Amino acid sequence: MKPxxxxxxxxxxxxxxxxxxxxxxxxxxxxxxxxxxxxxxxxSETAPRFDVAFIEGSIHREEDAERLREIRSRSTLxxxxxxxxxxxxxxxxxxxxxxxxxxxxxxGEEELNRVQADPEFWPLWxxxxxxxxxxxxxxxYELRGCPVVAEEFLHLVKSLVVGTVPHVPxxxxxxxxxxxxxxxxxxxxxxxxxxxxxGGCKAVCIGxxxxxxxxxxxxxxxxxxxxxxxxRDKGLDESRILERYRLFGSAEAWGxxxxx
Amino acid sequence: xxAFLVRKAAVTEWIRSLAREQPLFFPQPVGRSGFRFQPLxxxxxxxxxxxxxxxxxxxxxxxxxxxxxFRYRTGEGGVPGFESVLDASPRILAGVRPCDLRGIYLMDRxxxxxxxxxxxxTRRANTAIIACDCLAPCDDFCFCETVGSLRWREGADLFxxxxxxxxxxxxxxxxxxxxxxxxxxxxxxxxxxxxxxAEEVRVRPFGRHFALSPERIAAILPGLWxxxxxxxxxxxxxxxxxxxxxxxxxxxxxxxxxxxISDPSSGDRRRNxxxxxxxxxxxxxxxxxxxxxxxxxxxxxxxxxxEYLVGxxxxxxxxxxxxxxxxxxxxGIDIFDIVSELxxxxxxxx
Numbered sequence: 001m002k003p004x005x006x007x008x009x010x011x012x013x014x015x016x017x018x019x020x021x022x023x024x025x026x027x028x029x030x031x032x033x034x035x036x037x038x039x040x041x042x043x044s045e046t047a048p049r050f051d052v053a054f055i056e057g058s059i060h061r062e063e064d065a066e067r068l069r070e071i072r073s074r075s076t077l078x079x080x081x082x083x084x085x086x087x088x089x090x091x092x093x094x095x096x097x098x099x100x101x102x103x104x105x106x107x108g109e110e111e112l113n114r115v116q117a118d119p120e121f122w123p124l125w126x127x128x129x130x131x132x133x134x135x136x137x138x139x140x141y142e143l144r145g146c147p148v149v150a151e152e153f154l155h156l157v158k159s160l161v162v163g164t165v166p167h168v169p170x171x172x173x174x175x176x177x178x179x180x181x182x183x184x185x186x187x188x189x190x191x192x193x194x195x196x197x198x199g200g201c202k203a204v205c206i207g208x209x210x211x212x213x214x215x216x217x218x219x220x221x222x223x224x225x226x227x228x229x230x231x232r233d234k235g236l237d238e239s240r241i242l243e244r245y246r247l248f249g250s251a252e253a254w255g256x257x258x259x260x
Numbered sequence: 261x262x263a264f265l266v267r268k269a270a271v272t273e274w275i276r277s278l279a280r281e282q283p284l285f286f287p288q289p290v291g292r293s294g295f296r297f298q299p300l301x302x303x304x305x306x307x308x309x310x311x312x313x314x315x316x317x318x319x320x321x322x323x324x325x326x327x328x329x330f331r332y333r334t335g336e337g338g339v340p341g342f343e344s345v346l347d348a349s350p351r352i353l354a355g356v357r358p359c360d361l362r363g364i365y366l367m368d369r370x371x372x373x374x375x376x377x378x379x380x381x382t383r384r385a386n387t388a389i390i391a392c393d394c395l396a397p398c399d400d401f402c403f404c405e406t407v408g409s410l411r412w413r414e415g416a417d418l419f420x421x422x423x424x425x426x427x428x429x430x431x432x433x434x435x436x437x438x439x440x441x442x443x444x445x446x447x448x449x450x451x452x453x454x455x456x457x458a459e460e461v462r463v464r465p466f467g468r469h470f471a472l473s474p475e476r477i478a479a480i481l482p483g484l485w486x487x488x489x490x491x492x493x494x495x496x497x498x499x500x501x502x503x504x505x506x507x508x509x510x511x512x513x514x515x516x517x518x519x520x521i522s523d524p525s526s527g528d529r530r531r532n533x534x535x536x537x538x539x540x541x542x543x544x545x546x547x548x549x550x551x552x553x554x555x556x557x558x559x560x561x562x563x564x565x566x567e568y569l570v571g572x573x574x575x576x577x578x579x580x581x582x583x584x585x586x587x588x589x590x591x592g593i594d595i596f597d598i599v600s601e602l603x604x605x606x607x608x609x610x
Contacts (some may be wrong), residue, residue, distance in 0.1 A: 029521040036595060158521055167516055171501060172364040178505035179533060181315045183294030187592045195498040221539040223554070226496050230591055240486050 003051040003161060006038035008071055011062055011091060012084035015147040017056055020081075020142055023150045030154065031160045042235050049074050052160060054143075056081040058088045059131040061124065069110075070135040079156065083146040083215045085133045088251035090129040095250065099126045104172050132251050141166065146215035146248065169200035172219060173212045176203035176254030185211045193244065195220035213246045261432040265454065271420070272306045273428045274441055275354060283350040285321055287311045297321060297353065308355055309422060312399055317508035319364040321439045322383045325533050327518070329379060330517075333526040345528075348381040352439070354390040358488075359404040359582040361391045362412040363508025366580070369573050370407055370511055388435050391416035395462045401583030402467035403596050407474055408445045409580045412568035421458045428454045467581070468596055472576035472603050480606040481567040485559070487550050489601050494555025496591045497537070503561065503585035503593070504535025509578050512536060536560050562598055 007017060017039070018186050022029065037047035053075035072078055083089040094102050103125060104112045115121050133139055143152055159166035169175075173194035177184065178201050185192035194203070194212035196219055205212055218224075231241045278284050279300040279413030286300040295314040321546070328345045335341050356364070364384075371380040384534065394410065404410045421428040428448065429457075431437040440556045448454065506509045514534040519527030534541060536551065537557050542550040549560055563580035586594030 003472075026521060033524075078418060090385075090547075100482055128289065155518070158519065158524075162519070162524055168463030170540055172499070173502035174498075174502045175505060175538070178316060178502055179293075179527065181290070181296045183315060184502075184588060184590065187294065188292050195500040219539075223496075225496050226591055230498075 003034045004037045004049070005034045005045060005052045005054070005157070006036070006047065006071075007040070007054045007056065007081075008068075009040060010055065010068070010085070011060050012057030012082065012089070014056065016082035016084075016143075019147040019150055020153050023154065026150075028156060030137055031235050034157065049108060051075070052077045052079060052157075052209055054079050055085045055133050058091055059133060059136050060086045060091075060128050062127065065131070065166070067137045068133065068136050070250070074224050077140045077160065078133075078137065079134045079141045079143060080200065081143050081153075081246055082146070082148045082253055086137075086142045086144055088130045089146065089215075089248060090133045090250075092132070092251040093246055096246075099128060119180050130251070134249070141168070142200060142217075144216035145201055149201055158184040169198065170219070171199045173197045173199045173201065173203055173206070173216070175199050177206055179203075180207055182194055183204050186234075191236065191244075193227075196227050197226060213244070213247050218249055234250055261434070261437060262440065263431070263448045263451045264429045264440070265423070265448040266427050266429050266445050268427060270368060270444065271308075274445075275300070275306050276302075276325045277441070278354075278439060282352060283319065285353055286354050288316050290315070294406050297355075297399055299395070300354075303472060308364070308420060308427075311355070313357065313360070313584055313587070315584065315588070316506050317360045317363055317584065319367050320355060320533075321351070322364070322367065322387065323511065323531075323533075325532050327379065328528045328530050331526070331528045334348065343447070344378065346378060348386050348388045350388075352388045352390060356389050356391045356416070357394055357398075358391065359394075359402075359409040359580040360410040360508050361389065361415050362580045363582070365398050365415040366574055366578060367511060368507050369413065370447065370509075373573065379469055388417045388439060389415060390418045390420065390436075390439075393419070393421040393458065394466075395422060395458060397463060397467040399466075399583070401585070401587045401594070401596075402581065403469065403583060405466040406469040407577040407579055407581040408575070408583075421455065423458050426444075426464050428458070431452035440553035441519065447592045461609050467583075470599060470603060471595075471609065472607065474566070476607075477577070477599060477603065478567050478570040482601070484606060486604050487602060487605060489598060489605070490555040490559040493598060494553055494556045497558060497591055498591060499537055499539050499554050499557070500533040500590075501538040502588045502590075503595070504537050505533055506584040506588050508580050508582060508584070509565070510535060512541070536564070558593070562595060563601075565595065566599060589599040602609070 037050055039196050059068055080086045094205060100112060103232065141156060143156060156166045176199045182203055185194065185206055189249060190211055192211040193214040194206065197212055197214040198216035198219055201216060228241055284300045285297040286306065287295040288298055288304055290296045293312060295311050297314050297318045330345055331343045333341050368384060372379040414430065417433045417441060419430045419432055429445065431440060466562060511532045513531040515531050517527060517529050551560060567575055569578040570576065586596060
């Protein structure tokens with residue numbers, strides 16, 4: 001029997017699911033090996049149980065967390081798709097602001113005054129906190145990146161189908177850069193988070209002339225102290241450094257500390 | 261073998277004509293200051309006289325990242341069949357510096373030690389090398405002379421030396437001779453005189469120098485296992501592995517199997533570049549890591565280059581002094597500085 005696979009989305013842009021659908025030819029081969037039972041981007045069916053649940057998006061409200069727990073209880077394996085589910089992504093930066101400040105910044109004072117008096121709406125907003133999936137339920141595998149890398153998704157599914165251990169890169173983006181023979185971002189006179197960020201992305205951003213902002217997350221063995229010193233030496237002050245670390249990593253150790 | 265004195269423009273034209281016949285990899289600028297060995301195309305620049313060492317050394321062309329070693333298929337009755345994948349397409353590496361040439365020579369030895377590596381050796385047998393002498397260090401990171409790479413010629417099929425604006429073109433092998441144009445190159449009678457002329461203008465001393473010979477360095481390293489130098493550079497190390505991946509004499513790899521999604525009974529085995537500075541490099545089954553600290557990994561790298569492989573695979577030093585690792589390290593860890601510090605502690609200057 002083919003394994004049953006399901007996709008669920010929470011708060012995110014659904015770009016990860018689109019990246020997967022973009023595999024097209026390979027995706028059709030994949031359908032020979034697995035049964036997709038839930039996938040809002042592609043079909044309308046549902047199923048009581050599945051072998052693998054892919055989760056996209058970050059978890060904001062308590063009702064979202066409840067829905068996630070319920071999915072977890074119905075699935076043998078749970079895999080996060082991308083930086084929103086894995087790290088909380090850029091939206092997790094709102095956790096550093098009070099809900100009222102956050103709302104005022106986006107919608108203005110007048111609108112804030114209006115909704116704060118609305119008992120239907122305000123409690124919902126006031127109790128919102130952006131969480132990654134692993135802050136709510138146990139996660140078996142993480143597919144990293146913003147968005148995910150299609151080849152990594154296919155590799156993981158193939159491994160799960162035949163029961164081998166998937167190869168998950170635990171090396172820095174620098175390894176990818178060297179394999180692509182890219183000029184180092186620091187040699188361009190800029191700074192980069194590649195040395196402390198999970199690789200596996202083929203260093204696409206750097207290959208296209210940008211830098212690494214760390215969307216794949218902080219490596220567990222990262223020498224953060226030395227990296228921070230390097231950024232200081234390159235002229236970044238403490239608040240700029242924290243901004244860089246927090247862009248994708250505000251829910252992680254590198255972004256969590258208080259702004260000086 | 262023939263030697264010729266050729267005008268620069270004629271050498272450029274000759275290189276371009278070779279590139280029209282087969283893939284010819286030549287260092288070309290990438291970004292602001294990088295270089296990459298890539299196939300020369302119509303309109304690409306041909307400049308021998310000035311380039312910083314490429315991001316990764318030309319020898320990496322012989323072991324490309326992610327190369328397929330063999331394909332497999334499970335046939336009737338579950339019996340697997342294997343088909344080795346060998347790349348015998350001819351190619352030329354041109355503009356190779358003496359340090360990188362010595363790197364390729366050392367890799368030739370590595371891949372012939374014990375069991376031959378057919379993947380490397382097949383590519384190598386079909387690769388012609390046009391090397392080019394260095395008369396000035398490429399930048400402040402260079403230390404090729406002190407480790408014996410500066411005057412290296414072995415492994416090249418053709419060797420070019422700039423002499424007063426022209427090129428002394430020497431064929432060192434029959435393969436090299438076969439790449440020369442039929443006519444048009446004027447034979448040179450006074451090779452020794454021209455080489456002496458190049459030696460005269462060569463910068464002296466060339467690049468950075470250790471206070472001790474490579475042989476002495478290999479002799480003192482065993483006594484420096486507990487030196488504080490390792491911890492000092494371990495504290496700064498980001499464990500990004502760049503130093504390994506840009507090294508002409510790092511050859512460690514990782515193996516991965518992959519199967520075809522359309523037919524899971526068939527697939528391939530690939531090898532990918534790996535490096536001993538990467539945190540999980542020395543992790544074994546069961547999860548034990550023999551070198552969990554960056555300081556232990558730095559020590560291992562230095563000892564591989566200057567002690568462990570000396571005598572077994574290299575005369576003098578397994579480091580070729582190209583300076584890439586120091587140049588690419590964003591936190592400024594430079595193997596030349598590490599060794600110099602160790603030398604200063606073990607044998608302080610009088």
